[in-house]
Amino acid sequence: MATADHEVAENGNVEPPRSSLIFLGTGCSSALPNAMCLIQPSDPPCHVCSQSLSIPPEQNPNYRCNTSLLIDYCGGDHKYILIDVGKTFREQVLRWFTYHKIPQVDSVILTHEHADAVLGLDDIRAVQPYSSTNDIDPTPIYLSQDAMESIAVKFPYLIKKKLKAGQEIRRVAQLDWKIVENDCKKPFIASGLQFFPLPVMHGEDYVCLGFLFGERCRVAYISDISRFLPPTEYYISKDGGGQLDLLILDTLYKKFCLCYIAKICLQTLDAVKRLCPKRALLIGMTHEFDHHKDNEFLMEWSRREGIPVQLAHDGLRIPIDL
Known part of the structure; x- marks a missing residue:
């Protein structure tokens, strides 16, 4: 009998x-349902948000937490790499860590x-070993220098400091802060997996990072973008750094979202066409996106353009060889 960590192939052999x-999470900053749609409902009510009152979240792909990806990297042992820890993280742990039997987080990327x-x-701290004295190995967390400076103001108690004499020990998350550069050519290693930063514009005066990872399958994850920087776009394009297996x-796209066909932003699909990945999944949806209806539109678009594209949903798990 195959173990829980192994799959049985069609020929009966146990695969690694x-x-x-x-x-x-696959939703926008405010997450879905939008609270205003529930406390001050429109007439007719918002179809996407009103579903949350009648359909359990695990059965409703229009229920979306803040965007976040967990990479279950099996390079021998399983290592769990978390990209982003938003406002809905605790809910995501309760819902999806338990469902997918995720025991811990080994590293964090922001x-x-x-x-x-x-x-x-x-x-x-909820996904770290318990210690009343904080005597545990800290979780590595990778972020830009700008993000580090901002977080030091938001969470000063999470930045390691020596306690003053007589100061009470408080149990807090133990984090090992590691600075990465906004440069596609300066990769870093998190829990054994190599990541290449992908700087993109998030608004016209703010640089956010996406990440490229995987050797057998090349995956680019870009969760917050208004515009591609030319070096980044070239680096992950089919004609530049090589075709992505998954985008x-x-x-x-904040600047361009006035122009929709079936509520799918045209600039998003234009970017997919330029990059030409083997497959694309879309995230960051507001309540203007209905999972079922917009995926029907995307199926037609995919057949026409030859690039499979769909909206992702919370809880989706995709096996992949990294």
């Missing part, structure tokens, strides 16, 4: 365990320091 990507990416940092891309 595979890595996987788990979408902990795309930027906005609320939907970092305000769950305090709850990292995970934000649909919320």
